[in-house]
Amino acid sequence: MKVFDKIKKNYTQLERRDFLFAYLIVLFPVLQFMIFWFFVNISSIGLAFKDSMGKLTSANFQMVYKGFVDEDMLGINLGASLGRSLILWIVGEGIIFPITLITTYVLTKKIFGHYVFRVIYYIPSLMGAIIWTLLIKEMVSTKGPITQALKAIGVDLPDKAKHSGLLFSEDTAFLTLVIVRSVMGIVGNNAVLTGAFTRVPDELFESAELDGAGFFTQMFKIAIPCIWATICTLLTFALCSIFTCDYNVWLFTDGTGRCETSTIGFQLFNLTYRLSTGNDSTGYGYPAALGVTLTAMTLPIVMVGKRLLERMSENVEV
Amino acid sequence: MTKLKLKNTHVGDKIIYFFFFVLFVGLAILFLFPLLWTLLNSFKTSLEYNTNTLTFPEKWLFRHYLEVFTEFQAVPATGGGEPFRYMEMLFNSLWILVVNVFVNIVSSTLLAYALARFRFPGSKFLYSLVIFANTIPIIGAGPAQYKMAMTLKMINNPMTIWLMWAGGFDFAFIVLYGYFKGVSRSYSESAKIDGATNFTILIKIILPQVVPCIVAIAITQATGVWNNYSISMIYLRNYPNLAYGMYLFKDSYFLVSDPENIYFAAAVISCLPIIVLYACTQNLILNNMTTGGLKG
Numbered sequence: 001m002k003v004f005d006k007i008k009k010n011y012t013q014l015e016r017r018d019f020l021f022a023y024l025i026v027l028f029p030v031l032q033f034m035i036f037w038f039f040v041n042i043s044s045i046g047l048a049f050k051d052s053m054g055k056l057t058s059a060n061f062q063m064v065y066k067g068f069v070d071e072d073m074l075g076i077n078l079g080a081s082l083g084r085s086l087i088l089w090i091v092g093e094g095i096i097f098p099i100t101l102i103t104t105y106v107l108t109k110k111i112f113g114h115y116v117f118r119v120i121y122y123i124p125s126l127m128g129a130i131i132w133t134l135l136i137k138e139m140v141s142t143k144g145p146i147t148q149a150l151k152a153i154g155v156d157l158p159d160k161a162k163h164s165g166l167l168f169s170e171d172t173a174f175l176t177l178v179i180v181r182s183v184m185g186i187v188g189n190n191a192v193l194t195g196a197f198t199r200v201p202d203e204l205f206e207s208a209e210l211d212g213a214g215f216f217t218q219m220f221k222i223a224i225p226c227i228w229a230t231i232c233t234l235l236t237f238a239l240c241s242i243f244t245c246d247y248n249v250w251l252f253t254d255g256t257g258r259c260e261t262s263t264i265g266f267q268l269f270n271l272t273y274r275l276s277t278g279n280d281s282t283g284y285g286y287p288a289a290l291g292v293t294l295t296a297m298t299l300p301i302v303m304v305g306k307r308l309l310e311r312m313s314e315n316v317e318v
Numbered sequence: 319m320t321k322l323k324l325k326n327t328h329v330g331d332k333i334i335y336f337f338f339f340v341l342f343v344g345l346a347i348l349f350l351f352p353l354l355w356t357l358l359n360s361f362k363t364s365l366e367y368n369t370n371t372l373t374f375p376e377k378w379l380f381r382h383y384l385e386v387f388t389e390f391q392a393v394p395a396t397g398g399g400e401p402f403r404y405m406e407m408l409f410n411s412l413w414i415l416v417v418n419v420f421v422n423i424v425s426s427t428l429l430a431y432a433l434a435r436f437r438f439p440g441s442k443f444l445y446s447l448v449i450f451a452n453t454i455p456i457i458g459a460g461p462a463q464y465k466m467a468m469t470l471k472m473i474n475n476p477m478t479i480w481l482m483w484a485g486g487f488d489f490a491f492i493v494l495y496g497y498f499k500g501v502s503r504s505y506s507e508s509a510k511i512d513g514a515t516n517f518t519i520l521i522k523i524i525l526p527q528v529v530p531c532i533v534a535i536a537i538t539q540a541t542g543v544w545n546n547y548s549i550s551m552i553y554l555r556n557y558p559n560l561a562y563g564m565y566l567f568k569d570s571y572f573l574v575s576d577p578e579n580i581y582f583a584a585a586v587i588s589c590l591p592i593i594v595l596y597a598c599t600q601n602l603i604l605n606n607m608t609t610g611g612l613k614g
Binding site: 036040107123240 | 353561
């Protein structure tokens with residue numbers, strides 16, 4: 001009642017009407033968030049500390065620990081999976097993101113054929129993960145054109161790769177996934193970056209040109225500083241997926257993570273999928289404990305990364 | 319940005335642009351090759367495909383495209399029950415797409431509008447909460463989410479599953495929030511003086527101004543939803559969409575002749591609408607999808 005009295009005293013009738021309207025329209029999204037985000041995550045933490053009978057236990061975390069030092073109950077070493085997730089993330093964000101940034105900038109300069117190039121680069125995203133991965137799988141199979149081409153140019157493939165395809169040998173499977181991820185990653189964030197680049201006023205480039213600024217000066221001194229806030233936002237989102245990017249390992253390996261390709265993202269999806277098919281031996285506790293452990297590992301990285309990016313944003317001068 | 323005028327460009331820059339042009343052509347070939355390879359093999363017989371995947375078909379079998387609608391069947395993952403037909407999965411893809419995108423956009427739009435335009439008690443906290451939810455990496459909530467969906471009887475239930483998709487605390491919010499902030503307040507203030515209600519202002523004045531942004535987000539989300547296999551794989555197994563159906567079809571090869579080739583034809587048909595949609599709306603998407611910084 002005190003709160004209502006305070007609101008009545010401090011705000012006009014018109015303002016109170018505005019508040020009521022605002023509260024009404026945010027009610028549904030907030031309720032949805034409370035149930036499907038807040039409650040789900042709290043319940044996930046709860047599940048991590050319970051056994052299948054609902055009793056408090058630390059056994060789930062012990063299993064996660066065992067998974068990191070040896071193998072988990074599904075026969076997967078979580079430490080190696082974490083390493084592979086990190087490799088995919090570094091390739092994606094450390095190498096491919098700068099390339100995406102530069103190529104997107106060049107495309108926004110409307111070079112000859114830019115419209116067609118943009119549609120073509122978006123094709124993998126438009127075709128969807130299932131179709132795309134199954135096509136790539138066919139192409140790197142024994143009879144596929146990529147395996148055939150590698151054989152033709154004299155690449156000495158391991159026996160397993162020769163007889164069953166590149167995704168069936170420990171020596172080539174993960175490398176194939178890294179290459180596929182690199183090529184596909186070039187189009188990532190293209191839409192948001194293009195939107196940001198097109199908002200940079202033309203006058204800035206025109207006057208820079210009159211002053212004799214070349215391609216790299218215009219890009220690094222005008223375009224990138226102007227969209228720095230957008231870049232920081234994308235990098236912050238990228239940091240959140242540091243250990244969880246899986247790039248369809250589940251689809252590439254038919255849900256097995258064979259030939260040392262499993263990643264943490266793969267393992268998390270696999271555990272949820274197994275639960276949904278009733279084919280699990282782990283229950284809810286183990287995947288929940290794995291999630292809590294990974295969240296605890298990722299949280300400081302994201303917090304520090306976000307703070308650093310914010311500080312860099314403050315220092316960027318246009 | 320204005321079109322590049324090579325006439326006025328330095329020689330060094332001309333070389334750089336030429337290098338990028340060659341790079342783009344190379345990338346285009348790389349991206350187009352799988353699509354053309356699929357198209358080529360969709361016209362072959364199974365025997366021809368298994369003999370050589372790179373040659374032209376002896377006879378171009380256009381009937382595979384018709385057979386997608388008549389022969390394409392996907393056996394349920396459980397192994398039992400009637401196989402799903404292509405048209406059934408196409409229908410599932412369509413309703414999942416429309417419902418998913420609609421509820422998500424409505425939720426994000428309402429939340430973004432309220433937080434961008436009104437300073438009500440708690441609005442700052444709510445904004446910080448959205449940023450927190452988007453930037454804090456909560457990992458591995460999938461099993462808990464599945465358990466929640468089971469408890470609420472949402473599994474294989476089209477009448478309730480949409481509740482899960484109606485989250486407004488997502489990337490769409492961040493884009494829309496920036497857009498709403500940029501819409502001039504003068505129109506809505508004049509309308510208010512003339513006696514318009516908040517609802518009328520939202521529907522008749524604000525929304526028409528943000529339609530391009532909403533459409534751009536909707537199309538971007540539509541491509542994701544159209545291709546999302548996990549929706550059907552985990553939550554709607556009795557209502558497989560095309561993405562999941564394509565996955566199931568790999569285990570249903572025994573039901574048809576020339577299965578690989580029908581699969582390729584189905585792949586071409588499945589991705590064609592979304593490629594055409596993107597090609598037609600590319601400028602709209604690229605000019606309206608952007609975001610600023612994340613403070614909060």
